[in-house]
Amino acid sequence: MKSRLMAIWNFYVEGFRAMTWGRQLWLLILLKVVILFVLLRGFFFRPTLAGKSEEQRIEYIGNQLTKR
Numbered sequence: 001m002k003s004r005l006m007a008i009w010n011f012y013v014e015g016f017r018a019m020t021w022g023r024q025l026w027l028l029i030l031l032k033v034v035i036l037f038v039l040l041r042g043f044f045f046r047p048t049l050a051g052k053s054e055e056q057r058i059e060y061i062g063n064q065l066t067k068r
Contacts, residue, residue: 048060049061
């Protein structure tokens with residue numbers, strides 16, 4: 001089992017070492033994912049319970065659960 005995991009690990013390590021354009025492309029992909037996550041989180045998934053008291057939170061959650 002351990003030798004199989006090491007073989008898989010070495011396969012990926014050697015593959016990334018041999019890349020020429022792959023490193024830049026992976027960095028670009030990671031950058032895009034981070035930017036999209038930040039944008040989506042900031043604009044579409046704002047915390048709806050922020051700034052509310054405990055009673056307001058309980059009421060809001062109760063209303064949301066009973067609507068469904």
